[in-house]
Amino acid sequence: MLTPLAIGRFRIEKGIGQGGMGIVYRAYDTVLQRPVALKLLGTHLSGDEQALARFRREAETLIRLKHSNIALVYDFGEHEGRPYIAMEWVDGRTLKDILQEEGRMPLGRGLHILEQIANALDYAHHHGIIHRDIKPANILIDDHDHATLVDFGVAWWDEAPSLTTTGVIVGTPLYMSPEQLLGQPLDGRSDLYSLAVIAYEMFGGSPPFCGGETSTPAVIHQQLYLPPPPLLEQNPAMPEHVGRALEKAMSKLPADRFATGADFIRALRSHPVKKAPPSFFRRKKTLWAGVAGVLLVVLALSAFWQWGIGPSGGGSNNTPDASLRAASRPTSSPAPTISPTPADDSPAIPIEEPDGGNWQSVNGNERQFRYHESAIFPLAAAPRWHYQASQPLKIPLIIVEGQLFFPEGDAIQILNWRNGEPAETPSHLGASITAPLAAWLDEDFLLFASTEDDQLYALDGYNGALRWRLNSDAIPDEVLVQAVTPDGALYLSLRNGDQIGVDPADGETQFSLSLNDNAAVIQPPGMTATGVYLLDDQNTLTAMDADSHTLVWQTGLTDQASTPALPLEEAGVLAVGEQDGGVQALSVLSGEERWRQSLNGSVTGLAYNYERLFVTTAEGWLYALQPEDGVIIWEQHVTSAALLPPLVNDVWVLTLSDAGVLTLSSVENGDDWPEAGLDLGLSATQPPVFVGGWLFVQNEEGVWAFGPQEASSP
Structure with a gap:
């Protein structure tokens, strides 16, 4: 068959593959000026209604999927009676x-x-x-x-x-x-x-x-x-x-x-359990036996059904999605049953063990978007446990391998997520910890802490032992931000503007560069597989190549940034919240402004579920924006108090005000679920962390853990 010169607005460059369903070309979109993979139904199947239907279904399926590890669909149509689908061109x-x-x-x-x-x-x-x-x-x-x-x-x-x-x-x-x-x-x-x-x-x-x-x-x-x-x-x-x-x-x-x-x-x-004294650093699991497993299936099914994530109404309960969820609990690591602490009349609830943490612990993935694929359940009013701090807690907690880690003075506190019990001997480092903790989970589990005397500690995440330490010779100034990049480098931003990358395994320096004179990066970096995006205190946004660790571009922002730069790869932009009330989006390739949207109140946080960008403000407003152009899809005045950064899944947006008022709003239209709203009765100074069905709230006085109540349909 002769290769066509063009299909619609797509200029054919070469054929790259042929299968039972059709032919795949590398093509060029002459309107949007980008390469695409163009799949055209084979001529021998063009009269096959079943093949045509399957081909159309592929396009409809992929249009619904927006994930950084799934090839995107750009367009779908027909050319001379033959359907085609234009997809993201992936080099590699x-x-x-x-x-x-x-x-x-x-x-x-x-x-x-x-x-x-x-x-x-x-x-x-x-x-x-x-x-x-x-x-x-x-x-x-x-x-x-x-x-x-x-x-x-x-x-x-x-x-x-x-x-x-x-x-x-x-x-x-x-x-x-x-x-x-x-x-x-x-x-x-x-x-x-x-x-x-x-x-x-x-x-x-x-x-x-x-x-x-x-x-x-x-x-x-x-x-x-x-x-x-x-x-x-x-x-x-x-x-x-x-x-x-x-x-x-x-x-x-x-x-x-x-x-x-x-x-x-x-x-x-997973790693084999080390023969060492008991430690709260080590992950613990609970094994269930027959009767408990049956109860778990019933409760899990009830939760999924009532939350509208499984089948609903008159829908069939035999879909692949439903059958997967119906059997998910007994085929995975069994979850523990948690009895409320302090005791109350609410029933025991099966909870997934927290395993990843919030986005400060593992950067460059869904956690920087404050996105959770799992269900967000309504919470019981009474906290399951509370940790009272002896010193003000200034740095947010992280959750890794089922444990809570947070600095308190010169110590790293480790709490059991089930009951809030601290480790018997917290790790004391001799000087106050000044930067948010970071964790490395690869072939090992290391925890990183920086102190005010310009020391960087790498601790074994399972037993707290010191693995390595860098002193002021390697780190000449205070570390303000530390994070692990997607390619496994430990990234450090110093007060003097130096940016240093070290090997997490041994502390060996991998790269070092400086930004503007005395420009200190004070926000967590935005990260993708190819770039690291840095906001400094001079309101300059810098893009750094993740592979070569060289500067790609720098741009000065016109309004003072109030949030980290959040990469929305599907839209090709970086979103930044502004103190003056708005969101600015810049091209990830050049730093040029793509769009700006004015909002009501200083922006306090961003969240992204691959389809919509959610924004909270200090005036209590919650917005849903289109990532491509910033158009407001809906807006809701949630509370009169300032909102902390939101959390989102595919169904709900969870917001928490600094006064402790929690709200669940529909991602579709912003309608809230009144029965799920809750006044926690305490202030919150750090963004909430939602893991495994539990919400962890932190202020300077301590940490509170709220477990879910029985699910009920809104």
Whole structure:
């Protein structure tokens, strides 16, 4: 077939692939002036109504997905009677090519890639979408190891009519789950099975179910009836816990696997329990037995149904999304049941164990957006526990590996999230801690603390032991901001304007540069896989290349910034809140202003759920803006008091005023849920942290933990 010169406004540059559904071209959008991947339905299928319907469904599916690790859809239409879909062009190589050329992958790099795809799958599954063809050829990796999942051509959207003939296998047998090979109903655990097969290939050097056989019948037989060979037989250097996690993830029965990608990644990153004295640094788990597990399923199902995240009204309860959630609890690490403390009449509630923390602990991912994929539950009025500080708490807490960490004077306090009990011996560093804590979770767990005497400490996150320390020779001034970048560097911003990057593992300096003279970065940096964005006290925004650590551009802001720069990659902008009342958006490529929106009151915080930007102000207003142009979608005057930075998922925006008034508002139209509103009866000076169904509130006097009440429908 002759390659067309143009399809609509897209100028064809070259063909890059052909599959059963059609042909993929690299093309150029002559209107928006950007490269695209253009997929055109094959001529031999243009009269096939089933193929046409599946192709249109792919476009409709992808338009609903806005995630940094999923290829975006730009346009969808028809050309001379043949449908086309224009998608984000991703520079890089497929994971298939990388594995063929480089062989087995180091554990740290592999986990970094797997976590990105697992996050993308959890996001898609949350929206009711099953990919159905997870394989290395559908994962693109750029030069910075940013992973992008492509080709939802066989995705199963639970709102679409069935388009696949019963018994027809759609997918790639080498990576398909047993239930998919058998033509059975699928949920998200099928995709996670495929991801586990990929992980085995990444670390073991070959897929688990091939054994030298290349014929499809032989592969299918092994997938259905044989266990995967132990990973350590293929690669003895792999930790045992990685092999155990892969075995569970590739269980023949979906109920025996991990329920979510987050559960799978946690297991891959888990470490053997060290033989050391008990420590609150070490993560603890609670195991459940039969009766408790049954109760958990019932309560979890009730919560999902009543919150409108699962099926509702007259909808079917047999969708992939619903069946995934229905079985999610017993197939993942069981959650503890928490009895309210102090005791009250509310029932025990099953709670997910906090595992990640707020965005100060792990930068460059969803936490900097203050976004949570999990449900946000209404909270009980009485706190489950309260920690009374002996010294004013000036620095926000972080939550990592199920524990709360925060500075109090020269000590790092560690609280058990279940009951607020402190560690018996907090780590005292001899000088007051001056910067927010940061954590590194890779092949290890390290906690970083900077003190007023220009010292930087790296502590073992599991037992508190000192790993390394940098003194004033390496750090010539006070550290104001510290954070871990997506590529694993510990980034430090000093009062004198120096920016220093060190290796988290050993403290070796990786880079050093200076901004404007005496310009101190006082806001947490905005981070992406390719850039670090810094706001200093002279109101200058600086973009730094994440790979070369060189300056890309600098621009002076016209109004004083009041929030960190928040990268909205899908819209190609950085959003910055302003003290004078407004939000400014600048191009991530050049720093040029894209749009500005005036609002009522000084901006106190931003949150982003990949579809809308949510803004809070000191006058008590909550706004939802379009990221592309700043147009106000809706606005609500939530309270007369100042609002702290919001938290958001796909359904609700949680706001908390400095007077302690909590409100849940619909992301769709801003309507609040009156029954979920709550006056906590205390002031709040730090942004709230919502993890695992619990809300943690902090002021200078202490920390309060609020657990959820029984869910009820608004």
